[in-house]
Amino acid sequence: MGAKLECHLEIYADAGWRDCAIVTVDDPRAGGVRGRATFEYELDYVFSAGPAPAPVSLVLPVNTELRQTEHWPSFLYDLVPQGNGRKYLLGQLRLADDAAADFALICAGAFNPIGCIRVREAVAYFEQHAGRHAASNVEHGLTLAQILDRGEPFVERMLVHSMLAAGTTGIQGAAPKFLLTQDRAGLWHADGALPDAEAANHVIVKLPRGKAEADRKVLRNEAAYMRVARELGLRTAGEITLHGDMLFIPRFDRTVSGGSVLRHHQESAASIAGIVGFDMRPSQFDVLHALRKVVTDPQAETLEFLKRDVLNLAMRNTDNHARNTAVQVRDGVVRLTPLFDFAPMYLDPEGIARASRWYHPQGGNELQHWRNVLAALDVGDAERAALREGLAAFAEEVARLDAVMHAAGVEDDIVTYLRPSIAGQLRQLQELGVAHG
Template identity: 60%
Template sequence: MNCTLQIFLDDRWVDCAEIEFNGGLCQWNHLVAYALEHPDAPLSLAEPVDMDIRAARTMPAFLYDLVPQGAGRRFLLGQLQLPDGPDADFPLICAGAFNPVGRIRVAEAVDYLEKHLARHPNARDLPGLTIDDVAGRSAEFAERMHLHGMLGTGTTGVQGAAPKYLLTHDRAGLLHGDAVLPDGDATQHLIVKLPRGNSAADHKVLRNEAAYMRVAAELGIRTHMDLPTLHGDVLLIPRFDRIVRGGKVVRLHQESVASILGLSGFDRRPSLFDVTAAIRRVVTDPAAETLEFIKRDVLNLAMRNTDNHARNTAVQRVDGQVQLTPLFDFAPMYLDPEGIARTLRWYRPNTQVELTNWADVLVALPVPDSERQMLARGLNQFAVQIERLPDVLEEQGVDHDIIKFLALSVDAQVRQLQAL
């Protein structure tokens, strides 16, 4: 099975690489014309643009950012009549990666979408939906889901366990499936996120995610200028991999830390020291991004966001600068009925013993002493913000029982940071 990758450059899609998956061997290479014309536009920040042919038993790591997950995966498995498992990942990309987050897509997946829409002529040129249509799961919304078969609304293009749709505002402020609205009509791109399940805890997690994001912004963490908003049991999340400028859509390079670490497959659990090192290799300002990353983990620990896997942190290139993306998927995940434990931890590189004190983490970081001192000062100053957390949580509308539950973890982080 073969596919052609395309990248969005200068307001158009450009063929950039070919991938062949056959007999358990995956080979891929950049197209010669692309390598010559676009040496500074890699598919992954960990993969230089060259003319080499790469071969491995798994797909290249960056492709796993395109693999449909959750509801979109289940839908496509049924459409393709495939059993679930790792062997399904490549066929799923070839059918579902027509509009993923970031600026890469699969040409064959675009063809798959066009064939699907051709089978449903009524799925084109549909009137837009209101936020109330989406939040109330109106008849119009249900019909749209049926006609698009979860494709035009981008369900296959966004990862995670919670049901999500990629929708886009048109010039009249109405919502359409992102894949079926022309760029020239788009004004804002959104992720529409529903609860992971039907339990009260699932609804509580989603309801508090918007408040958690407001808390992070208040404490100075990098967040998107437009924060998520809750509408009933639907969270509207403005996307930060798309920018609308002068009537055109700019698609930003974006990839997970799993990708820049070269991790193929899912449920890989690198040490946070390895994650930090990978981030530092690709970002423009390693010291600043290291401090930002550690601050986010302080908040994860203080506010018990336990779902910190390697695809919940990403980097992006904005106006030539590579940095961590704005914070996302930040919620009280300790409440999740599936009992989600903290996936990534600070394992000392030479002993693999977990470090739980920030002073020990800083000592073990392989950075110059001057930078280590800067990090210590920055985290010590951040203690003032963490000390404010109970009041900020209250002000931003976090549920009272959550605030009460977080008291011990907030206090533990304050004491550690003050000691630096």
């Protein structure tokens, strides 16, 4: 059995980072699913003056309880580096790529993740890393042309000041991504290299998952897919722009206001649902049930969740795992984040299957008709009727999909391929209206 290890969590509050909680794992090599852990808030944080302190997870209220579990707290998996950032750190730490590396990766890579939580040990690791390189490598911003050309200044910045400074280790998913911050003069910096007072804009830059034409096609159409979602009334944020094979995605976990940067709490549905690790395939019922416990308006967020899944099915976004849905806290209101990672993933060369499905809460069989999904939801009759009415009304939007996709710039062959799945979803939604009209 390995020695116990701790990581110390910090939260962004009152325009600064504060110590807030400690996670202790009994045997890091066992991984999160099999590894016992202890979670506790710092007493100074629990009893701090001023407004009630915010939790590190919406399912872990701030109190003095010492929580001992048979597995790691699920929110930790929102901080585990994945994708290219994981590969980079594994090389730096000289570790094999398995669950035994996850805690070390958190303690080295969770210095600048999405949301408002970070790990103190990871901040120290980053500062040590950055200190080995000349300041001149990081203090000057890049133009958009330098980024798109992937010339020496960009490559040097990303490799020397590193994927660490670009925040890549804090963004999950298989596609190569990095974080950039734009200063007031319009130049771009690796996120974390620019002081908050000089920041004007924050983006995630996504590249194709692989080198195949299908990977580039998925990326080209993601911006168009998001325009479709916005046109159909789903919750979106900002305008995604495609520059060559780089997709610039506005960040919605941060708001620039009055010369400061507000960092909003953001947490995956997987964390809310208590999912530890990356291999579980939960039922959509379980995910939705967990989300309804924390959101401010369960009925509104349930309808939003259902509409998003209608579009996932209609437009064949098969990569619908529980970390591609998240909640955030804005001005005290807890709701689903704007839509993200919405693209024609059926094209992916790896053959990504739909991850989260509607398995009946009792029988376990997959439900494939919205009539049956609504009947199985754990809601009151009045809310069930309202949800049915909302989905039936959404049929009018789904009926416009062909024209909306063309106007949004979805490529013609994708539109043609999607017509049968769109027709199937439209028929189901229209039947909801007919049956209860």
